[in-house]
Amino acid sequence: MDLERSDDQELFRETTRKFLESTAPVSTVRQWSEKEAAGYPVDWWRRGAELGWTSLLVGEADGGGSVSGNGLADLALVAEEMGRLVSPGPLLMTNVVAAALSEAGTAEQRAAVLPGLVGGETVATWCLAEPGRPACGGEAVALEAARQGDRFVLSGVKGPVEAAAEAGHLLVTALVDGRPTQFVVPASTPGVTVVPLQGIDLARRIADVHLDGVTLGPEHLLGEVGDAAAQVERQLQVVVALQCAMMAGAVDEMFTRTVEYAFDRYSFGRALASYQALKHRFADMKLWLEAIHATTTGAVRSVGAREERAAELVSVAKSYVGTNATVILQDCVQLHGGIGVTWDHDLHLYLRRVVQERSLFGTPEEHRERIAAGMGL
Amino acid sequence: MAAQSVIGAPAEEVESFRLRARAWLAEHMPRLPEGVDNYHLMRDDEFGVRARELQRTLYDAGFAGICFPREYGGLGLSREHQQAFSRESAAYEMPVLFNVPTLSILAPTILDFGTEEQKRRHIPAILRGEEMWVQFLSEPSGGSDLAGLVTRATRDGDVFVLNGSKIWSSGAFRSDYALCLARTDWHAPKHRGLTMFIVKIHQPGIEVQQIRMVNGWNEFCQEFFDDVAIPAEDVLGQVNDGWTVASRLLIHERDAVGGASRYTSGLGAAGERSGSATGLDHLARATGRTSDPTVRQLVAEDRVHERVAQQLVRRVTTGIASGYFPPPAGAIPRLFAATANERHRDMALEIVGRGAAAWTEGDPVGEVSVEYLFRQGGSLGGGSNEMQRNIISERVLGMPREYAADKDKPFDEVRHNAAPSRVR
Known part of the structure; x- marks a missing residue:
């Protein structure tokens, strides 16, 4: 978490934290994961939207607005708190689509989609990834939208896509004449089929989106034909920065609980926390954890401020956080002993959350390749 | 911002000081040759002769000891003045040899504990470049x-x-x-x-x-x-x-190593030394391996560590200042730097491949394997990694202190190593 946050941001964070703790403690998240189709009750998401979860990246003209002037920094506080409680809900996906529409949508598109997203009545998701391709870098998208008069026809598979089944709107990144182009697609469009996948994260749903002759008029274009590269990069930066914040929250919570466990758990008449072999492992974990917070903060600030170096800093953060969050969590499992690999202990919920975020929108390895390319190699 | 000088007269504004420094530096200090930093020059200055001359030049021109009290030969100005001067002087030859430990560690300790007589005898002499400590x-x-x-x-x-x-x-x-x-x-x-x-x-x-x-x-x-x-x-x-x-x-040593000292002059604390010149991308180019996917991963990982190290210093410095972290949290960036350095050396060795075993004299590739021999140096100096881990677990996380057999015992009853006999 950013140590230089303002009083307003702290109040905002505290409000979200209290709401999450009272409405969706981890025990509730578990129940919802089995009972609720999307992993959460629709009304719960709407109440979260009232707290500001869906409006921070949306312009004021469209009913949005930030707490601090850097809406991404504000939203990262929500993402981190949701990581802390492995909360369900399409926070990243809905916000990135809302931001894209707010930045690049026509007045008609904004009026048609944003009120529902901001109000929490509908949700949206971004279809970027394609089976068998890396999710970041120039090779990510191969789906061609074929021209047919002034219309476009999409056939292919996008996935894995989080929250595809519950989304009312899909932001589809494709190519037209080989150049990146984006479409805002109502989920009810003929030819769109959502095929659920087995996801690692119990609290969230994930699917492939099959597009079978999906025919779209020019009113579905987000921005100009072939001109979406910068917008796609911007969306990727937003999602990745928020992924890092969510992972940071998840790891911070489980590290804190593991430290408490080390003080409370006795072996051979001594607290685990008194063994130097274990103390040194905790010191290493603390080091990695603070570095995770530091690099997440750096990425969030830079993307929020639209700095040129944000492209590198999000990949630095994703590489570092994605690599070390799992290392810390597996060490937390080890330090808990056998209880750490049981279904009843919460550890696996956190590990699931981190594995999902680590793997989507570019793995650490893929982001390192992006960094190398950015260094001119 | 305006700083108050020690004797109470209003001090020069930072901006005015900066411009005056800029003009003076351009006229009086030698510019660094392209691609050469002050540390390269220092290596050839075995007895610090050049550094002493340059320090004296700064002193005579009224630019030495920016944050030192005026009664001991300093300027009594603020950290903002010091930072402005350091930025302005980055392209010039500077007596950085004086920065660590003389100006940033020993002189401040003398200011903290010295008698009036001790301070008057040594601080001005240090600022004149006459005493290296x-x-x-x-x-x-x-x-x-x-x-x-x-x-x-x-x-x-x-x-x-x-x-x-x-x-x-x-x-x-x-x-x-x-x-x-x-x-x-x-x-x-x-x-x-x-x-x-x-x-x-x-x-x-x-x-x-x-x-x-x-x-x-x-x-x-x-x-x-x-x-x-x-x-x-x-x-x-x-x-x-x-x-x-x-x-x-x-x-004072921790501040100096972490780049937080107000007493240095010019870019020269150890923490500021690593720059892109040490990045593995140069090595990848020198060995012609820029398209090797493994090498690309290593180069990027090194860049990640370089960036995260800077971000971590900022986080911990801010957190200590605000009370979020206890002061011993300074061990966190210290341990990060040491472990990242170990990894850096490993990755460099990996990139040069067979070149680590033998090389043409003068080839920079050869330095990689020689420096690899000194891999643990950064993990030993200034408190070993193991000491840093004790500090983080005990004084940041609050875990029980290690048992100490010498606690509260008269030292002559404590088992200890003998003073070494002299080897000739």
Whole structure:
């Protein structure tokens, strides 16, 4: 978490934290994961939207607005708190689509989609990834939208896509004449089929989106034909920065609980926390954890401020956080002993959350390749 | 922003100071050659002659000791003035050899604990480039357990007689004075029987030997003390209260290494040294391996560590200042830098491949494998990684302290290593 946050941001964070703790403690998240189709009750998401979860990246003209002037920094506080409680809900996906529409949508598109997203009545998701391709870098998208008069026809598979089944709107990144182009697609469009996948994260749903002759008029274009590269990069930066914040929250919570466990758990008449072999492992974990917070903060600030170096800093953060969050969590499992690999202990919920975020929108390895390319190699 | 000078007159505005410095530097200081930094130049300045001249030039022009009090020859200005000057002077030859430890560690400790007489004698001389200082703390008999040191200073009338040995003092052979921590009471528990002394290095009874390191460096020294008489007025602080002085010195050291010292001049604290020139991308290009996917991963990982290190310093510095972290959290970026350096050396070795075994003389690739031999250097100096892990777990996370057999015991009842006998 950013140590230089303002009083307003702290109040905002505290409000979200209290709401999450009272409405969706981890025990509730578990129940919802089995009972609720999307992993959460629709009304719960709407109440979260009232707290500001869906409006921070949306312009004021469209009913949005930030707490601090850097809406991404504000939203990262929500993402981190949701990581802390492995909360369900399409926070990243809905916000990135809302931001894209707010930045690049026509007045008609904004009026048609944003009120529902901001109000929490509908949700949206971004279809970027394609089976068998890396999710970041120039090779990510191969789906061609074929021209047919002034219309476009999409056939292919996008996935894995989080929250595809519950989304009312899909932001589809494709190519037209080989150049990146984006479409805002109502989920009810003929030819769109959502095929659920087995996801690692119990609290969230994930699917492939099959597009079978999906025919779209020019009113579905987000921005100009072939001109979406910068917008796609911007969306990727937003999602990745928020992924890092969510992972940071998840790891911070489980590290804190593991430290408490080390003080409370006795072996051979001594607290685990008194063994130097274990103390040194905790010191290493603390080091990695603070570095995770530091690099997440750096990425969030830079993307929020639209700095040129944000492209590198999000990949630095994703590489570092994605690599070390799992290392810390597996060490937390080890330090808990056998209880750490049981279904009843919460550890696996956190590990699931981190594995999902680590793997989507570019793995650490893929982001390192992006960094190398950015260094001119 | 306006700073108040020590004597109360309004100080020069930062911007005006910056512009005046810029003009003066352009006219009077030599520009650094392309691709050469002050550390490269320093390597060839074995006795610090050039650094002394440059420091004197700064002093004569009224740009030395920006944050030092005016009554001791400084300018009495703010950290903003110091930072403005450091940025302006980045492209010029600067006496960075004085920064660490003289200006950033020893001089501030003297300001903190020195008598009026001690401060007047030494601080202006330091700022004029006449005195280079070094710290005599570590001993061959023990590295991490500083307070368990066994160099003795025995009172004899108006003097203390010093016997023993110190080690790992950087550049002692070219330095003039040292702060030396020695045991003055063997019946007190270890922290309460120590005294800090101001010691003139080049005098009868002190022998300085340069230590040859595995990578060819010979900056580190060992000193041998043989009945060295130290005047009682050269005690810094109180007799048997040397641990208080040493603790403060170590805080100044941490600030200096972390780049947070207000007493340096020019870009030259150790923490500011690593730049893109040391990045593995240069090595990948030099070896023609830029398209190798494995090498690309390594180059990027190195860049990640470089960026995260900077971000972590900012986080921890901010957090300590606000009280979010306790001051010992300074161990966190220190441990990060050390472990990232180990990884850096490993990755460099991997990239040069077979070139690590043999190379044409003068080829920079060869330096990689020689530096690899010194891989653990950064994990040992200034408190080993293991000590940092103790500090983080005990003083940041609050875990139980390690058992210490010498706690509250008179030092002469504690088992300790003997002072080393002299090897000739």
